[in-house]
Amino acid sequence: MKWLVNGAIVVNLLVFYADVSFINAAITATALTIIAYFIATNHDQRRQDRGESVSSLFS
Template structure:
């Protein structure tokens, strides 16, 4: 159950940031931005949070997430022929990196409990 709660929380936070920036910077549709955000969240959750964060620390996991985000957005932008500059990708990456740092620090490294009946 905690797997789902943590993933959904990360998906919502990442989604708000990625969807907002992609719609603003690249003028993509909500559906396209949401699909991109979902794909990035899935990759980032398993690679960053389950592999890197568990074996290293928050700083390294956040930097790895940032590198992954930049590379992913650059690749998707290139493949989809979006008008998204490196600076716009960097701005998105920095904002998302800050959010990831808080997610790792306050959610993944603490015992998040869900009240059940």
């Protein structure tokens, strides 16, 4: 779900501002989503190792 929402926004911005094709914008948005997933997973793992809660949406 997050990929669809972020992808819709990022693809439109890339097509409009960077003047790239739709497929290139979609590939870039997918790559950014994958990178963000791994960064968030790594951050959550570090918090769990310290004994902190990771269930809060805004913490």
